[in-house]
Amino acid sequence: MVEDESRMRDLLERGLGEEGYSVDTAQDGPSGLWMALENDYSAIVLDLMLPRLDGIAVCERLRAAGRWAPVIMLTARGEMDDRVRGLDAGADDYLAKPFGFAELAARLRALVRRGSTERPPVLTVGSLTLDPARRRAWRGSTPLDLSPKEFSLLEMFVRHPGEVLSRTRILEQVWDFAYMGTSNVVDQYVTYLRRKVDKPFGSTDIETVRGVGYRLKSGSHDAPQGIGALNDPQDRYCDPEQLDQVKRYPTSLPRREGETRE
Ligand code: CA
Secondary structure: OEOOOHHHHHHHHHHHHHOOOOOOOEOOHHHHHHHHHHOOOOOEEEEOOOOOOOHHHHHHHHHHOOOOOOEEEEEEOOOHHHHHHHHHOOOOEEEEEOOOHHHHHHHHHHHHHHOOOOOOOOEEEOOEEEEOOOOEEEEOOEEEOOOHHHHHHHHHHHHOOOOEEEHHHHHHHHOOOOOOOOOHHHHHHHHHHHHHHOHHHOOOOEEEEOOOEEEEOOOHHHOOOOOHHHHOHHHHHOOHHHHHHHHHOHHHOOOOOOOOOO
16 A cells, blocks of 8 residues: 555555555655565555655556556546546555545455456567557656557557667558558658657657668667667568668668667
């Protein structure tokens, strides 16, 4: 249970103890997050307004880390937006303060009985996070407001980090085989995507590979130093056709900032 108000925390801890739960408590967001990452809890009671890291951020980071313990979020009465944000952040239920303890106990029983639901993994490349199941994306902890097509395009990039994706391949996957338009639409949507995903954050993750297509920089943690050519994403992922094109236009490949390449 993560709750910063000590009287509420003591009350809930005692009440839940009497219900037969074994309860760990945290008083702020970071310590609650740390405990929830370190332990497998049957359920997490998470206050929304917390010092240093609020309940929404705690929940998002838990989900981004692939931890699916059911979360019930405590919100102040009438904070409709916060409730919606809480559910969007991956909370399973919410309860508006003030609430009766019996109601919390009942909801908690239901959540624990249901257990953590199986969810597809959240995808992460660098500071980009994608939740394919809920069709939501973040740069760091900032939610990205993407249209369905923009999301599909970003999802394709995130599923193939460091890989050069040709316009044709993008067109086939994101617009499906039946699409009769030109590949200009890919360029157009990459521009839209950059405006939302890169520019506001001063990053240039979606790279143009001239004569070929586009590539999402793989996060620096994906490319440990010293592995050399074996770790070159082009060697690992490119299909022969693309590799040919890359070889044909070797000087057109933009060098990534800070990248060291033999
Ligand atoms: Ca609070």
